[in-house]
Amino acid sequence: MSARTYTVRGMACGHCAGFVAEEIETITGVTAVSVDVDxxxxxxxxDQDLDIADVRAAVEEAGYELVTRT
Known part of the structure; x- marks a missing residue:
């Protein structure tokens, strides 16, 4: 298993976090998503390496911007 942290621009509340998590959870191989709005x-x-393009697409589908991977 691997864990990666990404910076997302535009999230302001728990609803934002829910939208982002919901979209990322649809990516094949994702086992957990933790969002820190603050x-x-x-x-x-x-459970596998993820393509950053897939993560970016999921974040954008939720209405936000993937800035970087930290």
């Missing part, structure tokens, strides 16, 4: 980060745990 820090603007999302930690994704997966």
């Amino acid at each position: 820090n603007g980060t999302v930690t994704v745990t997966s």
Whole structure:
């Protein structure tokens, strides 16, 4: 298993976190998603390496912007 933390711009509340988590959870291999709205980060745990393009697409589908991987 691996865990990666990403910076997401535009999240402001728990609803934002829910939208982002819901979209990321649809990516094949994702086993857990933890969103920290205060820090603007999302930690994704997966059982395989994820393509950053897939994570970016999921975040954008939720209406937010993936800035970087930290």
